[in-house]
Amino acid sequence: MDQVMVIGLVAGFITTLGYVPQIAKGYRTGRMDDVSVFMPLVLIAGMSLWLAYGVLLGDVPIMFWNGVSIALNVAIIAMKFYYGRGAPPVTR
Amino acid sequence: MDQVMVIGLVAGFITTLGYVPQIAKGYRTGRMDDVSVFMPLVLIAGMSLWLAYGVLLGDVPIMFWNGVSIALNVAIIAMKFYYGRGAPPVTR
Numbered sequence: 072m073d074q075v076m077v078i079g080l081v082a083g084f085i086t087t088l089g090y091v092p093q094i095a096k097g098y099r100t101g102r103m104d105d106v107s108v109f110m111p112l113v114l115i116a117g118m119s120l121w122l123a124y125g126v127l128l129g130d131v132p133i134m135f136w137n138g139v140s141i142a143l144n145v146a147i148i149a150m151k152f153y154y155g156r157g158a159p160p161v162t163r
Numbered sequence: 164m165d166q167v168m169v170i171g172l173v174a175g176f177i178t179t180l181g182y183v184p185q186i187a188k189g190y191r192t193g194r195m196d197d198v199s200v201f202m203p204l205v206l207i208a209g210m211s212l213w214l215a216y217g218v219l220l221g222d223v224p225i226m227f228w229n230g231v232s233i234a235l236n237v238a239i240i241a242m243k244f245y246y247g248r249g250a251p252p253v254t255r
Contacts, residue, residue: 079216086209092201105197109184117177124171124224132216 076132083136090143094150103151111144111151118144168224175228182235186242195243203236203243210236 097103118137125133189195210229217225 075216075219078212078219082209082212082216084209085212086206089202089204089206089209092199092205096199096201097197100197102197105188105192105194107184107188109188110181112181113184114178114181117174117179117181120170120174120177124167124174127167127170 079130079132080135083132083139087136087140087143090140090147094143094146097147097150097154101154103147103154106147106151108148108151111147115141115144115148171222171224172227175224175231179228179232179235182232182239186235186238189239189242189246193246195239195246198239198243200240200243203239207233207236207240 093106097106118141121133121137122141125131125135125137185198189198210233213225213229214233217223217227217229
């Protein structure tokens, strides 16, 4: 594995990690009202194309991390609907 | 420009577009309470590495769109601080 691929893998790990605090905050507070559902929806559409781009280039970091990021954004959408609009705050 | 680069450019355009609804919603409601500040912070760290990855590979779509996405996430952090914690909702 060359150094460039290592940078790509670390870069993908960190950007993928970026969605985790949003999921954690949503779980902790039981609120996702201020999060736009269109953010994860549009991100998933774009990441699906990045996944295709990675497949076409045979680029492992792009394929792998876009796959994981898609899953995390599906979770954000699911939480958004689960907690609903204007649900009372929850203390966890 | 080959077809794979076109896919990469479109993919980057769409993922970058994903942060716009969050900025629009924040502006409209004047609230960013439920958005974790660590999401854009960590995304910026990761995207900076993606930018480096793109530079090392000479990959134009990766360089360009990560640059724009970094700017949009800086805007999300700025709005988060500007609207503050528990600010009253604004109708625009």
